[in-house]
Amino acid sequence: MRDGRCASWTSRNAPAWPRARCTGCSRRWWNLDLKRFTATTITDAAALDRELDLGKARGYAISVEEQTQGINSVATAILDHRARPIGTVCVLGPSFRLPVDRLHALGRDLIEAARRISGNAGQLFMSIKVEEKPLGPVRTDVRVAFPHAAFLGEGPTWSAVARKLYWVDILAPSIQVSDPDTVDTQMIRMPELVGAIVPRRHGGFVTAMQGGFKTVDLATGAVTLIAAPEADRPGNRFNDGKCDRRGRFWAGTLALDTSPFAGSLYRLEPDGRVSTMETGIHVSNGLGWSPDDRRFYFTDSGRRQIFVYDFDVESGRIENRRVFATLPEGAGMPDGLTVDVHGFVWSAQWDGWCVTRYDPDGRVERVINLPVPRPTSCVFGG
Numbered sequence: 326m327r328d329g330r331c332a333s334w335t336s337r338n339a340p341a342w343p344r345a346r347c348t349g350c351s352r353r354w355w356n357l358d359l360k361r362f363t364a365t366t367i368t369d370a371a372a373l374d375r376e377l378d379l380g381k382a383r384g385y386a387i388s389v390e391e392q393t394q395g396i397n398s399v400a401t402a403i404l405d406h407r408a409r410p411i412g413t414v415c416v417l418g419p420s421f422r423l424p425v426d427r428l429h430a431l432g433r434d435l436i437e438a439a440r441r442i443s444g445n446a447g448q449l450f451m452s453i454k455v456e457e458k459p460l461g462p463v464r465t466d467v468r469v470a471f472p473h474a475a476f477l478g479e480g481p482t483w484s485a486v487a488r489k490l491y492w493v494d495i496l497a498p499s500i501q502v503s504d505p506d507t508v509d510t511q512m513i514r515m516p517e518l519v520g521a522i523v524p525r526r527h528g529g530f531v532t533a534m535q536g537g538f539k540t541v542d543l544a545t546g547a548v549t550l551i552a553a554p555e556a557d558r559p560g561n562r563f564n565d566g567k568c569d570r571r572g573r574f575w576a577g578t579l580a581l582d583t584s585p586f587a588g589s590l591y592r593l594e595p596d597g598r599v600s601t602m603e604t605g606i607h608v609s610n611g612l613g614w615s616p617d618d619r620r621f622y623f624t625d626s627g628r629r630q631i632f633v634y635d636f637d638v639e640s641g642r643i644e645n646r647r648v649f650a651t652l653p654e655g656a657g658m659p660d661g662l663t664v665d666v667h668g669f670v671w672s673a674q675w676d677g678w679c680v681t682r683y684d685p686d687g688r689v690e691r692v693i694n695l696p697v698p699r700p701t702s703c704v705f706g707g
Contacts, residue, residue: 359373362391362392362393363390363391363392363393363394364390364394365389365390365391366391366392367391375516375517378517378518378535378562378581379496379498379518381581381582382495382496382518382562382581383432383476383496384401384432384436385399385400385401385432385433385435385436386399386400386401387399387425387428387429387432389420389425389428390420395419395420395421396417396418396419396420397417397418397419397420397423397424397425397428398415398416398417398418398423398428399415399416399423399428399429399431399432399435400413400414400415400416400435401413401414401432401435401436401438401439402439403439403442403443404439404443405443412442413439414435414438414439414442415435416431416435429476467693467695470490470503470505470508471490471503471505471508471509471510472508473501473503473510475494475497475501476494476495476496476497477494477495477496477701478492478493478494478501478701478702479492479493479494479495479520479521479564479565479661479701479702480492480493480520480521480522480565480566480661480702481661481702481703481704481706482521482522482523482524482567482704483704483705483706483707484524485706486524487524488504488505488506489502489503489504489505490502490503490505490704490706491503491522491524491530492522493519493520493521493522493532494512495518495519495520495564496518497512497514497515498514498515498516498517498518498519499512499513499514499515499519500512500513500515500519500522500530500532500541500543501513502543505706505707513543513546514546515532515534515541515546515548516548517534517535517536518534518535518562518563519532519533519534519535519563520532520533520534520535520562520563520564520565520566520576521533521563521564521565521566521567521576522541523566523567523568523574525540526572529541529542529543530543531551531574531593532548533563533564533565533566533574533576534548534562534563535561535562535563536550536553536556537550537551537552537553537554537555537556537563538550538551538552538553538554538563538574538576538591538593538599539551551593551597552593552597552599554589554591554599554601555578555589558578558587560580560581560582560584560587561578561579561580561581561587561588562578562579562581563576563577563578564576564577564578564579564588564608564609564610565577565609565610565611565612565624565661565702566612567612567613569614569618569638569641570614570618570638571638571639571641572595573592573593573594573595573641574592574593575590575591575592575593575602575612576590576591576593576609577589577590577591577603577606577609577610577612577623578590578591578606578609579606579607579608579609579627583607583608583627585607585627586605586606586607586627587606587607588604588605588606588607588608588609589601589602589603589604589605589606589609590602590603590604590606590609590623592641594641600641602643603623603643603646606625606627607625607626607627607628608625608626608627608658609623609624609625610624610625610626610659610660610661610662611623611624611631611659611660611661611662611663611672611673611702612624612662613662613663613664613670614636614638614664615636615664615668615685616664616666616667616668617668618636618638619635619636619638620633620634620635620636620668620685621633621634621635621636621643622634622649622662622664622670624659624660624661624662624672626658626659626660626675627658629651629652629653629656629658629659630648630649630650630651630652630659631648631649631650631651631659631662631670631672631683631687632646632647632648632649633646633647633648633649633687634646648687649670649683649687650670650672650683650687652674652677656674656677657674657675657676657677657678657679658674658675658676658677659672659673659674659675660672660673660674660675660700660701660702661673661701661702661703662702662703663702663703663704663705665705668685669682669683669684669685669690670682670683670685671683671703672703673700673701673702673703674700675699675700675701676698676699677698677700678694678695678696678697678698678700679692679693679694679695679700680692680693680695680700680703681693
């Protein structure tokens with residue numbers, strides 16, 4: 326710290342952005358007034374903070390008539406070989422030609438354009454493009470259950486009581502409720518990034534959001550904080566989470582910019598107590614338990630590995646971590662998972678175009694090819 330500011334902060338940052346973040350410790354500075362240009366300009370500091378984190382997680386940012394009435398835009402960053410921003414790619418035009426849905430569609434195209442430009446600037450890992458993979462014979466036993474678009478669909482939970490599928494769109498951000506009887510999906514907007522949702526025995530739901538564990542009332546959208554184990558790390562967010570058979574909610578975190586090993590795994594007790602179960606995680610992801618409750622599976626997508634631990638169902642302790650499965654280079658990354666009644670682990674493979682089923686010893690038992698490159702999770706239901 327120096328004169329109330331971190332040493333990495335310099336005055337030349339100030340004019341460039343109404344809100345700046347210290348590069349050394351993620352501390353946020355609100356030393357400029359947020360001037361209103363139009364009726365939709367964000368002038369609330371907390372709201373701007375949430376919008377910036379959302380853009381950071383999506384990989385692009387949009388402006389809906391915030392600077393000039395009738396003008397919308399979408400932009401993403403060009404990075405150098407050290408992953409530092411050196412420029413932007415932006416599309417700007419009349420709002421009637423660039424409605425919100427169009428902005429989001431263009432945002433994905435801009436990310437790919439920026440990757441290519443970044444590759445020319447030396448940011449090699451950003452220039453990698455997902456290649457299509459042949460699906461093999463068309464499968465008549467694979468179909469779309471709920472036709473619904475999402476930015477980043479995750480965390481599916483099937484409720485046998487309600488006969489509905491609950492899942493999240495992390496980057497909308499929203500909670501989705503899909504009904505197999507009507508094939509409709511209801512979207513409930515959330516105030517911040519949401520990684521997972523689980524039902525409570527006595528009604529309502531618990532979520533793992535960017536700011537911590539929270540309850541949510543889907544009828545009203547009301548959100549109440551239970552615990553914020555990473556309140557001192559505003560650059561992190563929660564990702565995937567599930568309940569064990571004693572009602573404990575497990576969920577892991579990662580850095581918004583996916584900085585390595587900034588994440589942790591937490592266990593939320595039914596009485597609201599939180600325990601840190603693991604640290605030094607790159608990208609916390611899929612988790613589950615064996616049918617006999619003797620094993621706990623946990624995915625670190627950043628390492629391309631699924632770990633298995635010895636699990637004590639009564640105490641909730643985990644120990645003796647070892648590698649269960651590792652995906653080779655070019656095969657994608659393990660994402661969300663579920664465990665079937667035979668103890669086999671089903672893992673969705675991001676950038677892998679498939680779901681893989683592993684036997685209890687970690688051997689590949691089967692691969693189900695999919696017509697999408699980035700499946701995020703899997704669950705049994707119906």
